[in-house]
Amino acid sequence: MKYTTLPNTDIQVSKICLGTMTFGQQNTEAEGHAQMDYALEQGVTFFDTAEMYSVPARQETYGSTERILGTWFQKTGNRDKVVLASKIAGPNPNFTYMREKNDFSPASIQYALDQSLLRLQTDYIDLYQLHWPERKTNFFGQRGFKAQDDAWEDNIHAVLETLNGFIQQGKIKHIGLSNETPWGIMRFLEESKYHNLPRIKTVQNPYSLLNRLYENGSAEIGIRENVGLLAYSPMAFGVLSGKFLTGEAHPNARINLFPQFSRYNSEQSAAATRLYHEIAQQNGLTLTQLALAFIEQQPFVTSTIIGATTMEQLKENIDTINVTLSEEILQAIDGVQAKIPDPAP
Secondary structure, X not given: OOEEEOOOOOOEEEOEEEEOOOEOOOEOHHHHHHXXXXXXXXXXXXXXXXXXXXXXXXXHHOOHHHHHHHHHHHHHOOHHHOEEEEEEOOOOOOOOOOOOOOOOOHHHHHHHHHHHHHHHOOOOEEEEEEOOOOOOOOOOXXXXXXXXXXXXXXXXXXXXXXXXXXXXXXXXXXXXXXOOOHHHHHHHHHHXXXXXOOOEEEEEEEOEOOEOHHHOOHHHHHHHHOOEEXXXXXXXXXXXXXXXXXXXXXXXXXXXXXXXXXXXXXXXXXXXXXXXXXXXXXXXXXXXHHHHHHHHOOXXXXXXXXXXOOHHHHHHXXXXXXXXXXXXXXXXXXXXXXHOOOOOO
């Protein structure tokens, strides 16, 4: 395994992070425990979860993923071996079952954090993230989204003050953002800089061969301000494994089980995937190796969040840490991006 430090901290994290959002629906508790056992054995010391997981979010499975992590911590005693990241959900009219208000008010943050700690069977979270903004913005990649005014009032100072209180209590060590825009990242950095408030360490946004939008603005912020990207959906819901290029049905694949998640289903995504697959074949690589190694080599990426529903997938994903792409391969990848830019925003 390869390691780095969480930006502006002395906390060492693995360059591959275990994503857990399938635990509780696509994966049973026993399967989740087996994945965590194997990942830790392979040197993966960074796990990511969220209060709303498993995905897709449903009242019946709310908090199921955190509970599975919690029972694993209790069973194994491995809490001190893992850097643990979780998230508080932002506003969503469908999530009223989570708490009275889905916002980042002091009461909401306290309730969400305390409930996560209970489910996780721990007294602290290493990295606590805001899952998506409260304001109306393009946080799930909609083409043609137009910036708009809304009823949101800038409360970032108050949010940071609230989070600082939980840092002082020892319930949180560090904070991060997720599904955030360049403006939002800079607002949080600005507020912490001028008011001596906690500084965000990471941003968890989508980043893959089919979605490189993070490079437009956010990557420069990451490099110049030392804010690390935790890249999620690096395999584009399995599309970048190449398994859909064979014509097989794959009824248990995420994009088939949950057709509402259509981000990676476009004809453009399929066309780009075929071209990336050709590059991989020409260079003696699997498409999975090409897709994950590309992300792992980016200077603004702190860790790549992998997710798997089978042990075979998990092993293949973790093994990509040993793959390094040549400059020629990277140029070929950029050639596809130039022809079919960001087909899955």
